[in-house]
Amino acid sequence: MVKEIFVKSILNKHKVRDSWFLDDYSLNPYEACAFNCVFCYIRGSKYGENMQKVLSVKVNACQLLERELPRRARKGEHGFIAISSSTEAWQPIEEKYRLTRKLLRIILHYRFPVHVLTKSKLILRDLDILKEIDKKAILPKDLRNKLNHSVLITFSLSTLDSKVAKIFEPGAPTPRERLETMQKCKENGFFTGVAYIPVLPFISDSDEQLEEMVKTAKDYGADYVFVGALTLFGIGKRFYYKVLDRYFPNLLPNYRRLFRIFNQPNKEYQRKLERKAMEFCEKCGIKYKIL
Ligand code: SF4
Numbered sequence: 001m002v003k004e005i006f007v008k009s010i011l012n013k014h015k016v017r018d019s020w021f022l023d024d025y026s027l028n029p030y031e032a033c034a035f036n037c038v039f040c041y042i043r044g045s046k047y048g049e050n051m052q053k054v055l056s057v058k059v060n061a062c063q064l065l066e067r068e069l070p071r072r073a074r075k076g077e078h079g080f081i082a083i084s085s086s087t088e089a090w091q092p093i094e095e096k097y098r099l100t101r102k103l104l105r106i107i108l109h110y111r112f113p114v115h116v117l118t119k120s121k122l123i124l125r126d127l128d129i130l131k132e133i134d135k136k137a138i139l140p141k142d143l144r145n146k147l148n149h150s151v152l153i154t155f156s157l158s159t160l161d162s163k164v165a166k167i168f169e170p171g172a173p174t175p176r177e178r179l180e181t182m183q184k185c186k187e188n189g190f191f192t193g194v195a196y197i198p199v200l201p202f203i204s205d206s207d208e209q210l211e212e213m214v215k216t217a218k219d220y221g222a223d224y225v226f227v228g229a230l231t232l233f234g235i236g237k238r239f240y241y242k243v244l245d246r247y248f249p250n251l252l253p254n255y256r257r258l259f260r261i262f263n264q265p266n267k268e269y270q271r272k273l274e275r276k277a278m279e280f281c282e283k284c285g286i287k288y289k290i291l
Contacts, residue, residue, distance in 0.1 A: 024079025068146035090120035113150035149191035159204035197228035227277035
């Protein structure tokens with residue numbers, strides 16, 4: 001059962017542009033997500049173990065966006081809108097509601113650029129509108145001499161191993177399917193990349209795995225790669241540990257050490273991850289991050 005809800009706002013304006021994803025705004029047509037990834041950070045604060053049960057569609061999203069975007073456009077506040085920053089905008093119910101598609105049409109009309117973050121094959125349905133946005137959107141002034149694209153399409157993965165993905169991203173398309181979908185986006189002329197966020201400590205974060213991930217992204221046509229660490233807190237942390245206990249019980253002590261104080265691995269872990277990611281990107285001839 002999908003709950004239909006009315007919300008007060010649909011477009012969130014950030015105080016500061018996201019330095020990785022370049023978005024000034026974010027927009028999420030749904031609440032919760034049927035892909036139900038074990039590590040999903042949105043579960044951490046409010047959703048339970050099965051997000052399928054609390055899935056909601058924001059039925060007044062189009063009316064709200066129709067009100068908000070012209071106002072922003074008149075003031076010349078064009079900036080990247082991140083779509084799917086905290087839910088999957090192309091999850092299965094989108095086939096029925098077609099809400100993301102309707103929102104994209106409004107975005108096209110007011111000429112805002114978009115950064116799409118997805119794991120879904122359904123995005124291929126909307127490449128027609130995304131192509132128009134890529135041609136017609138207005139980039140923020142300070143990005144005009146740095147970017148030639150008004151649509152960025154990023155696929156997120158946490159591992160290349162389909163068995164591991166089945167455990168940690170049970171409802172999402174397989175890693176291979178995501179990479180193949182990205183390849184199709186690339187063949188259609190889009191600027192695309194892979195966000196290996198989060199890599200899973202002791203499961204998909206070894207140097208060999210990272211190098212393979214970067215190389216694979218390049219082989220499938222990615223223009224850029226992001227690599228980021230896992231965040232665990234609240235309900236999400238308890239759920240993740242439960243899954244670990246079931247499939248990788250020997251790793252629990254390592255995780256308890258790594259996440260003993262903070263929600264993320266310590267700075268040393270994060271610095272090494274970034275250093276290695278940059279090193280492998282340079283070796284494979286692919287950009288680390290977008291700019
Ligand atoms: S696809 Fe994204 S939003 Fe959906 S459960 Fe996975 S991490 Fe969360």
